[in-house]
Amino acid sequence: xxxxxxxxxxxxxxxxxxxxxxxxxxxxxxxxxxxxxxxxxxxxxxxxxxxxxxxxxxxxxxxxxxxxxxxxxxxxxxxxxxxxxxxxxxxxxxxxxxxxxxxxxxxxxxxxxxxxxxxxxxxxxxxxxxxxxxxxxxxxxxxxxxxxxxxxxxxxxxxxxxxxxxxxxxxxxxxxxxxxxxxxxxxxxxxxxxxxxxxxxxxxxxxxxxxxxxxxxxxxxxx
Amino acid sequence: xxxxxxxxxxxxxxxxxxxxxxxxxxxxxxxxxxxxxxxxxxxxxxxxxxxxxxxxxxxxxxxxxxxxxxxxxxxxxxxxxxxxxxxxxxxxxxxxxxxxxxxxxxxxxxxxxxxxxxxxxxxxxxxxxxxxxxxxxxxxxxxxxxxxxxxxxxxxxxxxxxxxxxxxxxxxxxxxxxxxxxxxxxxxxxxxxxxxxxxxxxxxxxxxxxxxxxxxxxxxx
Numbered sequence: 001x002x003x004x005x006x007x008x009x010x011x012x013x014x015x016x017x018x019x020x021x022x023x024x025x026x027x028x029x030x031x032x033x034x035x036x037x038x039x040x041x042x043x044x045x046x047x048x049x050x051x052x053x054x055x056x057x058x059x060x061x062x063x064x065x066x067x068x069x070x071x072x073x074x075x076x077x078x079x080x081x082x083x084x085x086x087x088x089x090x091x092x093x094x095x096x097x098x099x100x101x102x103x104x105x106x107x108x109x110x111x112x113x114x115x116x117x118x119x120x121x122x123x124x125x126x127x128x129x130x131x132x133x134x135x136x137x138x139x140x141x142x143x144x145x146x147x148x149x150x151x152x153x154x155x156x157x158x159x160x161x162x163x164x165x166x167x168x169x170x171x172x173x174x175x176x177x178x179x180x181x182x183x184x185x186x187x188x189x190x191x192x193x194x195x196x197x198x199x200x201x202x203x204x205x206x207x208x209x210x211x212x213x214x215x216x217x218x219x220x221x222x223x
Numbered sequence: 224x225x226x227x228x229x230x231x232x233x234x235x236x237x238x239x240x241x242x243x244x245x246x247x248x249x250x251x252x253x254x255x256x257x258x259x260x261x262x263x264x265x266x267x268x269x270x271x272x273x274x275x276x277x278x279x280x281x282x283x284x285x286x287x288x289x290x291x292x293x294x295x296x297x298x299x300x301x302x303x304x305x306x307x308x309x310x311x312x313x314x315x316x317x318x319x320x321x322x323x324x325x326x327x328x329x330x331x332x333x334x335x336x337x338x339x340x341x342x343x344x345x346x347x348x349x350x351x352x353x354x355x356x357x358x359x360x361x362x363x364x365x366x367x368x369x370x371x372x373x374x375x376x377x378x379x380x381x382x383x384x385x386x387x388x389x390x391x392x393x394x395x396x397x398x399x400x401x402x403x404x405x406x407x408x409x410x411x412x413x414x415x416x417x418x419x420x421x422x423x424x425x426x427x428x429x430x431x432x433x434x435x436x437x438x439x440x441x442x443x444x
Contacts, residue, residue, distance in 0.1 A: 003303055003304045003306075062421075062425055062428075063417075063421055065428070066378075066382070066420065066421045066424035066425045066428060067382065067417045067420045067421050067424070068382040068383065068384075068385035068386075068396065068420060069382070070385045070386055070388070070389075070396060071385055071396060071413065071416065071417055071420065072417075074400065074413060075413045075414070075417060078403070078409040078410075078413060079409055079410045079413055079414070082409065082410050083226075083410060161288065161289040161290070162289070164289035164291045164292060165289075165291060165386075167291070168291075168389055175289065175291060175292065178292070179295070182295075182299065188295070188299035188300055188303065189299070189300040189303055189304055192292055192295055192296045192299065192300060193296070193300070195292055196284075196288045196292050196293075196296060199287065199288045199289055199292065200283070200284060200287040200288050203286075203287035203288070204283060204287050207283075207286075207287065
């Protein structure tokens with residue numbers, strides 16, 4: 001091992017990495033908003049009484065959960081313009097692909113949250129003559145959200161990591177800028193290590209937060 | 224647009240071969256990764272501080288960074304730093320094994336935690352050596368309880384293995400993409416490989432659910 005590392009080139013071009021980081025954050029946050037909001041709606045569809053609603057929703061969830069995210073991203077970038085004649089900028093397209101993926105994973109998380117709500121409450125909703133909209137919004141959603149929260153956040157972090165895949169279709173995110181910098185500088189070790197550290201610095205505190213929330217939930221469940 | 228799924232049929236043997244490669248890669252990396260994961264999970268319960276911290280750091284790094292960057296890091300950096308020349312296949316196998324090791328160690332850890340403390344006390348009372356305790360008391364129970372999460376880790380690895388295409392390994396993803404470029408028919412080919420991945424992964428996730436529901440609950444809980 002006689003490699004002398006030099007980080008000067010990476011630090012000189014750190015603003016490039018920061019620009020990439022900004023795109024990565026935009027992708028992650030926007031995809032999470034889509035995933036958290038529409039994931040709940042999708043989970044309601046997936047447990048609907050009507051097969052015609054339930055089956056397509058379940059098929060959607062399973063299809064996104066059982067195919068590689070890389071393939072989904074590439075499919076959206078190559079096939080969506082051809083099939084539907086939709087031309088989006090790279091970042092919105094990335095948000096769409098990642099958001100639709102996260103929707104499927106979050107719907108599963110919400111579903112177990114919804115199913116954890118005691119049957120009696122649903123009877124109580126009937127007794128109180130709440131309409132379905134009120135029932136879902138005021139009774140089911142708050143509780144399902146609380147139960148699903150740790151998984152929702154964990155899914156959110158994995159979307160942060162999966163967002164690096166858009167680099168393969170040349171969206172200028174953190175991974176893409178890192179790749180460019182590594183090739184330009186002939187310093188892959190320094191560049192990729194720094195990029196990995198940036199991802200880690202974002203994922204670690206959020207992961208800690210998840211275990212904190214889980215511990216708190218366990219305590220409230222036992223008391 | 225003119226959608227013509229028949230163009231795919233001409234290449235079915237190539238796609239099948241690529242699927243076989245993806246499956247073989249996943250299976251071997253999953254098995255090696257699980258072995259590594261079991262060792263790491265034991266290291267993380269160890270009272271030896273340096274052992275505990277190195278294993279925890281390892282898991283956090285590999286779970287906290289994108290697999291893509293791990294692949295690139297090992298592909299480009301290991302040869303430079305250690306002066307080793309790795310073939311592309313070896314370098315992606317190493318990445319996938321380390322990644323699987325980190326994720327499966329968490330599954331093992333969850334299973335380890337679920338073993339009641341009393342059993343450890345019982346082992347001490349019976350004078351069972353720590354080697355035998357690990358092998359005959361802990362391992363069988365942990366294996367049984369960790370089976371469902373390990374299977375879903377393996378299915379996840381199958382999906383993640385598509386990333387090796389980005390360093391030029393000819394797996395299903397790579398072959399599908401290059402065929403779609405060569406024939407200029409991305410819709411047909413990309414959709415087909417998506418369906419292939421789905422057809423392989425979906426039944427496996429169902430099996431995981433079934434095992435969880437029937438088999439494990441009967442024997443381990």
